[in-house]
Every structure is written in structure tokens, then in C-alpha cells.
Amino acid sequence: MNKPFTKSPQTASAFDVMKVRADFPILAREVHGKPLVYLDSAASAQKPRQVIDAITRAYGHDYANVHRGAYYLSETATAAYEAAREKVRGFINAGDVREIVFTKGATEAINLVAAAWGRAFIKAGDEIVITAVEHHSNIVPWQLLRDATGCILKIAPVEPDGSIDLNKFAAAVGPKTKLIAIAHVSNVLGTVLPVAAIADMAHAVGAKLLLDGCQGIVHEAVDVQTLGCDFYVFSGHKLYGPTGIGILWARHELLEAMPPYQGGGDMIDSVTFAKTTWAPPPAKFEAGTPPIVQAIGLGAAIDYLNTLDREAVSAHEHALLRHAMTSLAQIPGLKLIGTAPGKASVQSFVMDGAHPHDLATVLDRSGVCVRAGHHCAQPLMEILGVSATTRASFALYNTMAEVDALVTALRRAQEVLL
Amino acid sequence: MTAAAAPLADDLRLLYQEIILDHGKSPRNFRVVEHHTCKAQGNNPMCGDRVTVTARVSPAGLVEDVAFEGKGCAISIASASMMTETLSGQPVEIARKLSAAVQDLCTGRLETDQAKAAVGGALDDGVEKLAALSGVRQFPVRVKCATLPWHALMSCLDGKGQTTTEK
Ligand SMILES: Cc1ncc(COP(=O)(O)O)c(C=O)c1O
Numbered sequence: 342m343n344k345p346f347t348k349s350p351q352t353a354s355a356f357d358v359m360k361v362r363a364d365f366p367i368l369a370r371e372v373h374g375k376p377l378v379y380l381d382s383a384a385s386a387q388k389p390r391q392v393i394d395a396i397t398r399a400y401g402h403d404y405a406n407v408h409r410g411a412y413y414l415s416e417t418a419t420a421a422y423e424a425a426r427e428k429v430r431g432f433i434n435a436g437d438v439r440e441i442v443f444t445k446g447a448t449e450a451i452n453l454v455a456a457a458w459g460r461a462f463i464k465a466g467d468e469i470v471i472t473a474v475e476h477h478s479n480i481v482p483w484q485l486l487r488d489a490t491g492c493i494l495k496i497a498p499v500e501p502d503g504s505i506d507l508n509k510f511a512a513a514v515g516p517k518t519k520l521i522a523i524a525h526v527s528n529v530l531g532t533v534l535p536v537a538a539i540a541d542m543a544h545a546v547g548a549k550l551l552l553d554g555c556q557g558i559v560h561e562a563v564d565v566q567t568l569g570c571d572f573y574v575f576s577g578h579k580l581y582g583p584t585g586i587g588i589l590w591a592r593h594e595l596l597e598a599m600p601p602y603q604g605g606g607d608m609i610d611s612v613t614f615a616k617t618t619w620a621p622p623p624a625k626f627e628a629g630t631p632p633i634v635q636a637i638g639l640g641a642a643i644d645y646l647n648t649l650d651r652e653a654v655s656a657h658e659h660a661l662l663r664h665a666m667t668s669l670a671q672i673p674g675l676k677l678i679g680t681a682p683g684k685a686s687v688q689s690f691v692m693d694g695a696h697p698h699d700l701a702t703v704l705d706r707s708g709v710c711v712r713a714g715h716h717c718a719q720p721l722m723e724i725l726g727v728s729a730t731t732r733a734s735f736a737l738y739n740t741m742a743e744v745d746a747l748v749t750a751l752r753r754a755q756e757v758l759l
Numbered sequence: 760m761t762a763a764a765a766p767l768a769d770d771l772r773l774l775y776q777e778i779i780l781d782h783g784k785s786p787r788n789f790r791v792v793e794h795h796t797c798k799a800q801g802n803n804p805m806c807g808d809r810v811t812v813t814a815r816v817s818p819a820g821l822v823e824d825v826a827f828e829g830k831g832c833a834i835s836i837a838s839a840s841m842m843t844e845t846l847s848g849q850p851v852e853i854a855r856k857l858s859a860a861v862q863d864l865c866t867g868r869l870e871t872d873q874a875k876a877a878v879g880g881a882l883d884d885g886v887e888k889l890a891a892l893s894g895v896r897q898f899p900v901r902v903k904c905a906t907l908p909w910h911a912l913m914s915c916l917d918g919k920g921q922t923t924t925e926k
Binding site: 373694695696697698699702703706713714715719722728729757758 | 768770771772774775780784805806807808809830831832833834898901904
């Protein structure tokens, strides 16, 4: 998490969390008569007014289908949609805007790679390596591919503190490895995976590396050209943008070599009943009317983040995490899950005698929103020996006082439940 | 801490009544029925909770013994525990009626007296106790926690091995 954010325009302006909070209208509301304490941004982040306004303006003023009509409105809508693509390119420092494919989310982006790249390049006996910490969306598409092709899925283990042991990881990689598909940051444990070293392992055996960046891109500046990956995917809604939009980034040659994912309008060059030829990427992978306004909304979220000093944001989130880890650890019977060094601001925990669901219900009555359950990572839960955890995730708009509110609410929950 | 100062919301007090917490912490019949004639697992895919119900039903249709095992929240464990306690020795017919009545209690379709009548007056004490589960009405996402063991019980008695709350 210590990579400098090269694109920040000025030098560190101090991060003013109260000013940032004022940009998020929902943070002013109450839940059950208590101020909202939203600690579930890892599931989906709240939206700043700038994003909400951009969406309203797009529908209210600039809306038409894209890439079709030869009229002014369609041209402006197309320009706004394509401008959003360029914003994403800049945000992840991709070399070429044609490398940015809009999907409906990270899940669809991974399925796209599994279906299009996987069916073309993975054969029986080939190996795909994932880790034990993956979200279901980075497990199940590979199981489907395994069932379709007869390839082998290998699981690199996780250590009790949530970290990844590179020696053990290396043991899962071999000459048959064709793809390594891993989280950039774990949504349950907050672990930042050792991506650079794993990229080297992948490339040493001629394998590709896919990073599930859902949580990674939220917490640090991402440069796909220096990360060493071949595919990077993420969802707009966790990055303060709308739902229904996600990104697949892949190097242009890879996208060129891949067959289409879905067939339909917008992805063709020419269609006859005898033969259809594909449009070049990214259009080849964007069949049908795309999520136009969602893309524009994601562009607005990126504009918003670019007004902030992301190093300062990261420092703020880490300060919240440190405060949370210290205060939570003082609650009797509470055990932190995920304590890997350098981790991101996502903290799972379990509490003696209080099931995560009961905790979340009681916390909710204090206005505190946390996630309880398996976090779409059931295999990881089994390895950790729990059926569920409670998870608090800290975003750029959270405050130290909200961490304290969590701790107070947890102590109160103990009075109710124990 | 100042936590104790804040008054507890009434609906929370209703949800986590003494009897629920007691059964949640010290579940009765948390075991596998010896020589069981049926067994079924219930899953709540939303939270990963699961309970396995085993029962021994006599040829005459009497639930001679019923027990459960599993992992879950206080609500689902308490519900399962009270279920097994209430149904041991009861006819399968009554078990089915009670299961339907408890689900209606949890969703608010029936009040306690109506539930007693729906079971035919055979289990008034049991219904009274199980009515503690109706606190989930104010917590729509928790209704499934209360009904999960009953879904599993029905699958068990119907001879189906698996059930889920997502139907
Ligand atoms: C690490 C990780 N991967 C994948 C996903 C799936 O994202 P989405 O549901 O937006 O497609 C999530 C979101 O929960 C996640 O946290």
C-alpha cells in the first residue's frame, strides 16, 4: 500500500474528512433514529453528490443510445461514454484506451475472461492457480471452465494471520500453469497480496496473471503497467460509482486474440448469415446497448477521486484501521480475523458467544452497518474454522468517531446477547 | 464504557428474549438421533448457516425422537432447540401443523392464540414458548433464521435430504 500516487496534482493537501463527508448526501441520514455509521463500503460504497449529479444530468439532459444515431444527442452521449473510458484508462494508467472493456461488474469481467480467453486457450490438463482467500466470483467461473475443459484448479493456501506465504504459493505453480487468478486485496481479511512476486512466478512459467481488483483499486493507486498483471478487473460500485458497471483491463494483444464473449449488436464488423466478423476490441466484448449512464457515473467517481490526494486518503484509511484494530482487540472475547502486515482497511472479527448475524442486527439498531456472513468466501470461512464473521470496512468518508461508535455498539451488543 | 446508558430498543428486547438466549446458548437435543429413520440438512445460503435435523419416526407415525446439529445464530439455534423439545413424542401430523403455525407466527400471519388453534390445541405450552420467535417480525431478514430448522424438519419428515431458505 505504499506506492506513491503519481497522478495527484498538488502535493499533500491535508485530508479533510468532514469536507469529504459533506459530498456524500446519504451520510447525513439517520437509521433507527441514530446517525448512520456506514462501515460496509467493501460491499458497496456510498456515492458522492458529484456522481449522483452526473447521472441525473446524463439522463435529464444528454441521453440517447451510443454508437448509433447520426444525430447530435447520440453523438454527445457517445462522446460522454467514450470519455468515461478514457478516464478509466488514465485512472489505472493503461497504455491504450482500447484496453478498457466496460462490463456490468467485476463478476462479469471474470466470467468474460473465463469464457472467452479460457475456452480459447485452456486445454485439459492445464492448470489454473487461485488462492484460498478468493471471492466466489473468482472461484466459480474457473470451476465452470474446469468442468468444460478438464483443466485443473489449484488452490494456494493462506496463513492463519491472512497472509500469503510465497514459498507455498510457488509450490502450486508449475510448467502446466496457464493462469494465476487472485485477489489484489482480500475482501474478508484485507490482506494485500504480494502481486509483484506472483507476477514474476506467473511469467517465469509463461502463465497469465489476472487480478481481481475489487478491493485493491479502492485502497491504493493502481498502475496496470507496473503491477505486472495481464488482466485487471473491478466494479464501479465499490469505487464510489454506480452499480451495473465494471471494468476489464487486458493488454491489447490479449483482447485481440480472444474470441467474443457474447454476440449481438455493437460487437460486429459485418454480419451475413454465412459469416460474421468482429469489431476490434473493446467493442468486440461489448455486445448490446451498454450501461451508458453507469459508465458516465463511474467517470464522475474517478473525477471525484482525482480531486483528492489519494496518498492522504490511504493514510486516513490506515489510521482508521489501526484505531479499529487496537480498540476492537480490547473487547473481551473478540478475535480479529486478518492481521497480515500492511493490510487494507477491512477488518473481520468473531466474538465469543455472539454470532455475527446477531451482532449485525443489534449494531444496526445503533445505526452501525456492518456485514455479517461468509462474504461470498465460503471456502475461506471453512479454512478459518468459522461459519461466518462480522466485517467492518473503512472508507475515505469514515471517521475515528465512527470507529468508536462501532466499539461502543459492540459492547452494548454483548450486554444484549451474552 | 457508556454503552449501558443507552436504552435498549424494545424490538431488540423482544427479539432477544431470555428464552431465546437461553436456548441459543445451551441448545437442547444438540446431537444425532440414534437409529434415526430420516435426516435432512437446511442451509441458509445468505449467511452460510446450516442445521441438520435427524428424527426417528415409528411405523405408527410418531416422532419418537428428534434432534439437531449445526452452526447458526442465536435465533436459528434457539428455534431448532425449542422445536426438538416441543415435538419429541408427537405425531407427524401435529409436527406438520406446528411447523406451518410457527412459520406463520414468524411472518405475522398468525398471533399466538390463532397458532394454538391451528395446531388443534394439542401443544398450547409449546406454541406459547415458540411464540418468543415472533420477535423476528420486526427484522425481516432474520425471519429465515427462525424458520430454517422447520424447513429442515419438513424435508426430514418428507424424506428429502436437503433444503434451503432460498426457494
Ligand atoms: C474481492 C471481490 N471480488 C469480486 C467481487 C464481486 O464484485 P461484483 O459483485 O460487483 O461483481 C467482490 C464484491 O463483493 C469482491 O469484494
